[in-house]
Amino acid sequence: MAASEENSALFPIFILTIMAIPLVPYTMVKLSRAVAKKQRTIHCQCLECDRSGKYKRSLFKKISNFSTWSNLTLVLLWVVMIFLIYYTKNMSRETQVFDPFSILGLEPGVSDSEIKKAYRRLSIQYHPDKNPDPEANKYFVESISKAYQALTDPVSRENFEKYGHPDGRQGFQMGIALPKFLLDIDGASGGILLLWIVGVCILLPLVIAVIYLSRSSKYTGNYVMHQTLSAYYYLMKPSLAPSKVMDVFTKAAEYMEIPVRRTDDEPLQKLFMSVRSELNLDPKNMKQEQAKFWKQHPAIVKTELLIQAQLTRESGVLSPALQGDFRRVLELAPRLLEELLKMAVLPRTSQGHGWLRPAVGVVELSQCIVQAVPLSARKSSGVSSEGISPFLQLPHFSDAVVKKIARKKVKSFQELQEMSLEDRSELLTQVAGLSATDVDDIEKVLEMMPSLTVDITCETEGEEGIQEGDIVTLQAWVTLKRPNGLIGALPHSPYFPFHKEENYWVLLADSVSNNVWFSQKVSFMDEGGAITAASKTISDAMEGSGAGVKETSDAVREAIEKVKGGSRLVMGKLQAPSEGTYNLTCYCMCDSWIGCDKKTSLKVKVLKRTRAGTRGFVSDEGAIAEEGMEEEDEIEEEDYDDDYESEYSEDEDDKKDVVEKKGSKKANGTVKKKESSSEESGSEEE
Amino acid sequence: MRRGGFRVLDMVKPFLPYLPEVQSAFEKKKKVPLREKVIYTLTTLFVFLVCSQLPLYGIHSTTGADPFYWMRAILASSRGTLMELGIGPIITSGLVMQFLTGSKIIQVNDEEDHALLNAAQKLLGVLIALGQAVTYVLSGMYGPVAQLGVGNALLIVLQLVFAGVILQCLDELLQKGYGLGSAISLFIATSLCESVIWKAFSPVTFNNIGRSGQEFEGALISLFHNLITKSSIRQAFFRQSLPNVTNLLATVLVFLIVVYLQGFRVVLPVWSKNSRQGSGYPIKLLYTSNMPIILQSALVSNLYFISQLLYNNFSGSFLVNLLGQWRGPTPVGGLAYLITAPSSLAAHPCHTLFYIVFMLSTCAFLSKTWIEVSGSSARDVAKQLKKQGMWMDGHRDSNLHKELNRYIPTTAAFGGMCIGALTVLADLTGAIGSGTGILLAVTTIYQFLDTFDKELATES
Secondary structure (H helix, E strand, C coil): CHHHHHHHHHHHHHHHHHHHHHHHHHHHHHHHHHHHCCCCCCCCCCHHHHHHCCCCCCHHHHHHHHCCHHHHHHHHHHHHHHHHHHHHHHHHCCCCCCCHHHHCCCCCCCCHHHHHHHHHHHHHHHCCCCCCCHHHHHHHHHHHHHHHHHHHCHHHHHHHHHHCCCCCCCCEEEEECCCHHHHCCCCCHHHHHHHHHHHHHHHHHHHHHHHHHHHHHHECCCCCEHHHHHHHHHHCCCCCCHHHHHHHHCCCHHHHCCCCCHHHHHHHHHHHHHHHHHCCCCCCCHHHHHHHHHHCCHHHHHHHHHHHHHHCCCHHHCCHHHHHHHHHHHHHHHHHHHHHHHHHCCCCCCCCCEEHHHHHHHHHHHHHHHHCCCHHHHCCCCCCCCCCHHHHCCCCCCHHHHHHHHHCCCCCHHHHHHCCHHHHHHHHHHHCCCCHHHHHHHHHHHHHCCEEEEEEEEECCCCCCEECCCEEEEEEEEEEECCCCCCCCCCCCCCCCCCCCCCEEEEEEECCCCEEEEEEEECCCCHHHHHHHHHHHHHHHHHHCCCCHHHHHHHHHHHHHHHHCCEEEEEEEEECCCCEEEEEEEEEEECCCCCCCEEEEEEEEEECCCCCCCCCCCCCCCCCCCCCCCCCCCCCCCCCCCHHHHHHHHHHHHHHHHHHHHHCCCCCHHHHHHHHHHHHHHHHHC | CCCCCCCHHHHHHHHHHHCCCCCCCCCCCCCCCHHHHHHHHHHHHHHHHHHCCCECCCCCCCCCCCCCHHHHHHHCCCCCEHHHCCCHHHHHHHHHHHHHHHCCCCCCCCHHHHHHHHHHHHHHHHHHHHHHHHHHHHCCECECHHHHCHHHHHHHHHHHHHHHHHHHHHHHHHHHHHCCCCHHHHHHHHHHHHHHHHHHHCCEEEEECCCCEEEECCHHHHHHHHHHHCCCCHHHHHCCCCCCHHHHHHHHHHHHHHHHHHCCEEEEEEEECCCCCEEEEEEECCCCCCHHHHHHHHHHHHHHHHHHHHHHHCCCCHHHHHHCEEECCEEEEHHHHHCCCCCCCCCCHHHHHHHHHHHHHHHHHHHHHHHHHHCCCHHHHHHHHHHCCEEECCCCCCHHHHHHHHHHHHHHHHHHHHHHHHHHHHHHCCCCCCHHHHHHHHHHHHHHHHHHHHHHHHHC
């Protein structure tokens, strides 16, 4: 009776522990995150962005934000836990260790007369003669009289002192803290047990594996389909014009999956009419071109039209069904554009260079989609290469406003940015006829706009010049500044309905030969991650060049300061091409803002390869260059921690010993080599 | 052939077609993607775990003292299951081959010889498994043979040998480029992790009636139990008979120390002639990784085995008693007793001192020997670097060896000593699993993570 009660209290404790160990830390993390949540807003404050509803935190939203599934389960689990604690506390009160003093209500070590007195007092209360209650009877026999005996009877007392129980040595019981019904295998629980084993131990892993495999065969690590990547790979051409990038972009397999409905035809036709001018159709034989456009795969037609709807800000006229597709298309767009860019800069040429022109086209398309600015607005107008598109990303700007301010000699976006505050507001209110609140909005957006500086160096580590075939280390510090002082921020993008982070692409390219030498994505959002990454790369580089501990730590500290000041480190290695002087351009392009891209030129001079390094290398044998010409960019220390791996090295060991023996008489290394080879051939002849 | 005469390796040739072999991924010039490697590794692990749960068919009893108790953690074996032998046969055959080639009894010259050597090793592994299985059955580990019957006895042997072959195939699978790291260390690490998890969360209860009431075996569960039902949690931290929280914390401590030590290294600046690229050649403090402790435990377990055997048969002799006196599976006197971890530090100071000195010196010595045997000594590294066209700043080519010699043997010896000291620490604090086991598991897990990281980096 008592044992089963005890067991039923033990199982909850087991469950409780298993629950509490993940639950408590998880809750603490969650709470601390909720407390430390940054109150600073990092998104654009202009009216248009507010109106887009992306960053709205209404009361309803706040509630729904709190009542997510994870939070609800968290609360539920805590309730269960508290219940369990309460339950076990209650249950375990009955399962106390036999302690005669506490049963008699005495302090340990009191005199015999006191014990007798207490026993008599309790007897009056519980003795079956005085108390007819069977419970009391039981308690008297099992506890009180036993306790009294234990303290007065010498045998019992000795037993109690020796084994902790007046009845002498007690057994040693073993059990499992699981509910009873799980443990008797013969009865009904056999089925439960079988179900449990088959279900949880075999089926569950299998199902998870199958789901994982089927998903991962379709998607890459970046949640983009394999099919999309291969389509992009084949369609990417070295001189893909920026206007044609769109055609490649829409071929993604994800977009093919969007259903094509018959009911969409009419609204799409309507949409086509409104965006026709943007589609690059030849105006001379419009009919033919139109027919050709509609003959494409319906999903591609639809995607292209929907993207054009975004670029021309025509999304308001879409039917509800199309509105859903439109959101889907835009949701996928950033991810796909990133992959497309990666495809463009993929090493294609024999020197391992990617293509510049398509890469630039992809970034421009990305900027246009995020800012909802038509591609045609980018056509260069003579003054700036980006045309009027930078103006159009500002709130309250339209073609008419741009024309008006152009009359006042403000033709490029940079001119507008560089004007003083008063001049600008005067220009906008007087000439363009905007209201004071509108001007305020524009100022907010202009304050949000990043300006970039790139500080790039290219050198062979520890050498003076760059020679053919060297591994060149490229180090660039990309520094971002905004007039309002933020570093990591969300761009002004009122027409893009999703959360979009700014990403920057650093491309080192030869613009004449269309070659991208090096490319990397930079993000300014995660400062902590950038600090660890930068300090790691710096310390690795310093270690490789043999610098001391102090120098390394100084360099790391400096790098951390820089990162905190809004810079990001880009580090890469590339192989120097053949001799010559290269005029490279370092492009630093933003994928969400128009008009803040930065180009920095960099001259790289590659010298002819000389025999050896300039670092005072002393060789005691002539032919170094002939030796070991195979490419080895990394030396890996092999960890021979296992019997198996090491045996492969064993034969080298033998050979070397032979070599060593023969060569030890001679001082010269070259002779050593010859000697050993002749030795080997000699042995073969035997 | 080239050398003429009789070669031991050629004896393996007739068996070649019958030995199961995994086609190497390197041979096929196919790069196995990381995802597949992870899947292969996990599947291997799953097979191993299933094998170590499946009871042997036809055995009578597995009760009574377990004579191989102290080897179970290192050999990843579990009693009465298909994994009774664990990775013992594989390790033993590997070690034997290693020493044969190291001592040049077997000469390996070319690709073909390599294949033969591998085959020989596998054959030896199967033979050892067969021998061990037969010994186990005949010695009455699963009940007297007469009681088992010939059929059952044969079946048991067959099961054990077959399990050994499966393990060998799994190990080869991972070894040949389909997995991360080696299967052997994976299995050791898994069995240790299993025991740590069990000791922390075991739902088994013991009831020492009258003394302390119900107690959980799992340390953490017991902590919660005491926290809720009793006012003091002292018992959960300091109980002696069952795993306690202190043990668990000691395990975590040892784990952290090993991970910390893994980061210690000296970087020698070397320069490549071809690309004129400077890079560092890192020499880790734990240069030989967990090898010294593997060798040390192999040494000790063999000593135990011999001593136990001798004591059981000729217990009267003075020399035998000097080597070791046994009571059941525990040594109580002689050398075997002295090299066993003492139960408490204060009670036997001399024993503790001897044990520490023994551990440190053997680990240092074995580590230093190992670099010579395994081909990672200064001379070999110098040769390897030279082959890659690397040189050290301001040193003649011939000096590279000397320069490396300044570091490598010292590092190896000191690293071995550190490993030994950690083992002692783990043993004295009563970390869960033996000190050896923890060390093996931690270094293995670290290596696996390292490989995983590298693979991930090369993939993207």
